[in-house]
Amino acid sequence: MSEMAGLKPEHFLWEMRGRVAVIRLNRPERKNPLTFESYAELRDCFRALAGAADVDVVVLASNGGNFCSGGDVHDIIGPLVGKPMAELLAFTRMTGDLVKAMLTCGKPVIAAVDGVAVGAGAILAMAADLRLATPEAKCAFLFTRVGLAGCDMGACAMLPRIIGQGRAAELLYTGRVMSAAEGERWGFWNALHPAEALEAEAMALAARLAAGPVFAHGVTKTQLLQEWDMGLLAAVEAEAQAQAICMQTQDFERAYRAFVAKEKPVFRGN
Numbered sequence: 001m002s003e004m005a006g007l008k009p010e011h012f013l014w015e016m017r018g019r020v021a022v023i024r025l026n027r028p029e030r031k032n033p034l035t036f037e038s039y040a041e042l043r044d045c046f047r048a049l050a051g052a053a054d055v056d057v058v059v060l061a062s063n064g065g066n067f068c069s070g071g072d073v074h075d076i077i078g079p080l081v082g083k084p085m086a087e088l089l090a091f092t093r094m095t096g097d098l099v100k101a102m103l104t105c106g107k108p109v110i111a112a113v114d115g116v117a118v119g120a121g122a123i124l125a126m127a128a129d130l131r132l133a134t135p136e137a138k139c140a141f142l143f144t145r146v147g148l149a150g151c152d153m154g155a156c157a158m159l160p161r162i163i164g165q166g167r168a169a170e171l172l173y174t175g176r177v178m179s180a181a182e183g184e185r186w187g188f189w190n191a192l193h194p195a196e197a198l199e200a201e202a203m204a205l206a207a208r209l210a211a212g213p214v215f216a217h218g219v220t221k222t223q224l225l226q227e228w229d230m231g232l233l234a235a236v237e238a239e240a241q242a243q244a245i246c247m248q249t250q251d252f253e254r255a256y257r258a259f260v261a262k263e264k265p266v267f268r269g270n
Contacts, residue, residue, distance in 0.1 A: 001053035009045065011038035013063070019056040020206040021049070028064025033072035034120050036079075039095055046101035056210040056217075056269065058107050059202050060128060062114035065195070070119020070142070077146060092152075095120065099153045102127045103225050106218040108209050112202035113137045114195050118177075123153040126162065129221065131188060132202050134195045135180050139188070142175035150175075161228070163188050213251040214269040 004021065007014050015022040023045070025032035034042075049055055060067075071077055080088060102109055102124075111117075111128035118140040125131050125139065133139075141159070143152050150156065150172025159168040163186040171178055183189040193201045209217060219242050227235045246252060251267045258265035 002048065002051050003054040004048060004052045005054050007045070007048075009041055011035065011041045012045075014045075016054070017203065018207070019054060019210045020059060020203065021052075021055045021057070022059045022061050022203075024061040024063040025068055026063060028066065030072070031066040031069035031116055032063055032121070033069045033075070035072050035075045036091070039098055039120075043094065043098040043101050046098065046105045049105040049107055050101075052107075055107060056214040057206040058105070058109045059199075059206050060109060060111045060124060061199055061202065062112060066115030067111070067113040067117040067137070068119075068121025068124055069116050070121050095153050099123065099127045106221060108206075108217055108221060110202050110206055110209075112198050113139070113189075114198055116140075118142050120153065123155060126155065126158055126188075127153075129224075130190050130205065132191050132193060132198060132205070133180050133183065133189045134198050135192050136195065137180045137183070137189075137192075138177045139180075139183055140175060140177045141171050144173065144175040157228075162186075211267065213246075213249070213255070213267045215249055215251065216246045219246055 005016050011026070013022075013024045013026045023042070025034070025038065027033060049058065080091065083091075108130065109128040111125040111131045113125050113131065113133040114137060115134075116138050117125045117133075118138065119142050122139050122141050141150055141152070141155055143150050143155075155172060156168075159172065162168075163183075167186055170176075178186075178188065180189065180192055184192050191201070223239060223242055227238065230238060250270050251265075254267060255265040
């Protein structure tokens with residue numbers, strides 16, 4: 001296990017609030033687009049989080065009133081035009097590796113979305129475990145608007161499971177904006193909060209998760225991922241094994257003893 005409190009990234013902002021890591025892109029003047037470098041550094045960060053002993057929850061926050069405007073038109077889209085297939089595939093695999101790293105980091109990830117979350121920004125929100133937004137938030141999987149397919153970074157696999165096949169198909173074919181009200185109604189956003197309260201609400205949720213049985217939270221995240229392609233009987237058996245593992249933790253015993261004593265349990269993640 002390693003510690004990440006001293007992380008000093010070059011292409012995004014990093015902050016530790018207790019055992020909650022806060023990440024935000026740092027180009028607010030352009031609505032926080034991604035670059036080749038920030039994609040790679042975020043991928044490496046989430047990979048490292050899998051072994052981080054001092055982080056229990058991650059918040060992907062907005063900056064300057066926006067979350068992420070997707071891949072930078074000048075720094076990414078322009079340079080990709082005319083590249084050979086091998087280089088294009090290396091890039092698209094790298095972007096997919098960021099999503100894989102978020103899914104396998106072992107920590108709950110909360111997206112707090114203000115303003116725009118479009119293109120790859122919408123994917124970052126989608127790949128989070130929990131998603132909060134403001135009523136003004138605009139989310140769009142706009143890949144078709146630049147002549148690409150909607151099947152980017154796992155969108156065709158993940159989005160239908162969140163909002164349903166028909167709704168996902170509409171957004172991925174048209175690239176239109178999903179309003180915050182639609183997103184909440186469809187289950188994409190867990191909750192909407194005013195802009196001035198959004199980050200506080202995200203941090204309160206993160207603190208609640210960090211105060212819980214974080215080893216067990218990691219197991220929950222693993223099962224949510226692995227059971228996507230399991231049959232029902234295999235999933236029930238996998239959960240039986242996972243829960244038996246959690247029953248060996250001291251947190252399980254702490255919860256029992258606290259219940260008997262009519263006290264609130266204090267979890268320690270072991």
